[in-house]
Amino acid sequence: MIAKRIVIGLCLVWCALGSVGAAAVQTVTVGSKNFGESYLLAEIAAQVLEAQGFRVNRKLGLGGTLICYEALKNAEIDLYPEYTGTLSQAVLNLPGNPDRTQINQVLADQGLELLAEYGFNNTYAIVVRDEQAQQLGLRRIGDLHQQNLTAAFSHEFLQREDGWPGLAQRYNLQQPTKGIEHGLAYQAIADGAIDVTDAYSTDGELQRYQLRILQDDLGYFPEYRAATLVQTSASPQLRQALAGLHNMLDESQVQALNAKVALQGQSFQQVAADFIRANASRLGLSEQDTAKIETLSGQSPWVGQLWGHFMRHLQLTGSALFAAIAIGLGISLLVYRRQRLAEIVVYLCGLMQTIPSLALLALMIPLFGIGFLPAIIALFLYSLLPIVRNAITALANTDPTLVRVSAALGLSGWEQLRYLRLPLATPAIFAGIRTAAVISIGTATLAAFIGAGGLGEPIVVGLSLNDTNMILRGAIPAAVLAIVVELVFAALERRVSPPR
């Protein structure tokens, strides 16, 4: 009776945990990739929708193009900001420099559609100091020919087929180049240590450091025109609501917005809200609509969000750990007596551990999509090794004298397990579970990359915005949780160990 009540109670708690961010009518799930501009564009779209009465569920900061694209295809999100060049080059492998119409012809097969462009092109750019450009009369990339300037490019740009090698060939440039960390390049070019570098054409730093983009007059770089990617089945209401985003921003405007986030440390919610308020009529919003934005951006929701993240984190790691304990111990009991098989099992679990966490999460996507389930499966796989290894080692290495004595006393295999091996192995098994718990609490912070939420969400957002406070809002609770769990398990372990 009591047991039944406890079970029902637990189920209720579980459901309550699960309902964090639950769906309602007219809900749109907005995704973004994990870099600043993608957040910003997604946030603008989200607030524009909210202003028009939609309920928006944000899955921002998904770990890259592939994850966003698959998530949209699987209808786990309804839209996210994407770039024409990324779609044609990285996703669809289309030759040349196809425009939106051509891309949409291919996308239609996938059930996806790129809506009208936002108006700017975020592509690779070759930049020089504005002042030097005026002195030397530099306007186009070709003007670099036979100029004695120090060029340093990001390592990726130097390597990429569509980076420097191709560019130098197209424009017949022969100057020597060196590699530089992209984050340092702006400071270096501002200080005059280098004269030419690569950048993204919408980087906020371009305005701050007064850099000029040299025109790509030969059209070498593919165009990366930003627009909202949706499913072809997107409702007319949704399309109508997003129509205002068409041509809303040019390069210099995006640079200014990016700078507010990246350089002035404003939240992208704030920057998006300010932008929408200032451009309400262009975005097709009435005063009533923008009033909603005002109240929205006035909220400081992070404390409330933190609770949700925390509970989600518990749910992720708890589910994974329970599964790993049940299945891990089951496997251990099946194989511990067969040395060869036991070695193979431990080896396989170890192999799982060597897959980098992000790679494992990415591997989950084609199998299980994005979100909660694949994250739990990945965490489960990570939790297996410490549990299985400890259990098998402890069960198989019971003091051989005691095993011999127990056999000689007439204990059956099962009785030996029940009365000798398991009790003696319990402390080691607990230690394994404890390690697994701490590992999965840590690894679960990466689950945010596949939209599973948890305390990783503020970390992922904070990382992409270079916002230490926001990173700490995820990192500190995660660390505290790990420590608390560690202590609780240590106490439990002491209770199950034989007294000294």
Place this chain on the structure above:
Amino acid sequence: MAWRQPMTEIDTPNDSAVGFHQVSKSFGALTVFEDLSLTLPKDQITAIVGTSGSGKTTLLQMINGLERPDQGEVEVLGRPVPYENLESYRRGIGYAVQGAGLFPHLTAEQNVTLVAKLVGWSEAKRRSRFLDLLKTVDLDEDVASRLPRQLSGGQQQRLGICRALMLQPAILLLDEPFSAVDPITRLGLYESFEQARQAHPSTTVLVTHDLREARRLAEFMVILDAGEVVQSGVPREVLANPATPYAERLIESQLS
């Protein structure tokens, strides 16, 4: 001690409890026994003596099926060892080892009474048998709730013997259970063991490398040398008349 003619016959007890019939046993490349035949007397204490590696323990463990001969047959109380049903067979055979081998997570009482519990003895019956056994081995009742690590070596060893005797086995196998304690404690253990055995006589096989112990406790004695029985008989006679140079060396090293 002077060298005498080897005895041509090996003494064989009439009423045998354990019989090894042409038994061979190897561990990988190491042959321990080849074509061994030996019978041990019923209701007596037999001491198996010999140096390390002579095969004493293996011989003992073939009686309760911990080791299985490669060839030949082991017969106990007139029946071959039932390898397909060792668990219930072993419950009729007591077993005590050097260092006692108590389960570290169980109390003294739980250790001694575990098998009785598994075969379904009531708690009252287990308790009263346990208390009887404590008395016969001179242990206080207050050890009952202690864990092995809270007990002295001598106390653990006594409990090991209690555990072996718990189900009143017809056969008792002892693998050097007295050798890991100091000499004074050992003398006390001998007395306790003799008392316990008087209370419940059984066929007992004692493996030991200590000839004084064999002389003190055993009624029958077997000297093993590299897997061969070189001499057997009543201890006093065997010790007085070593049959081979090995037996003589063994006796001289310990008893002169």
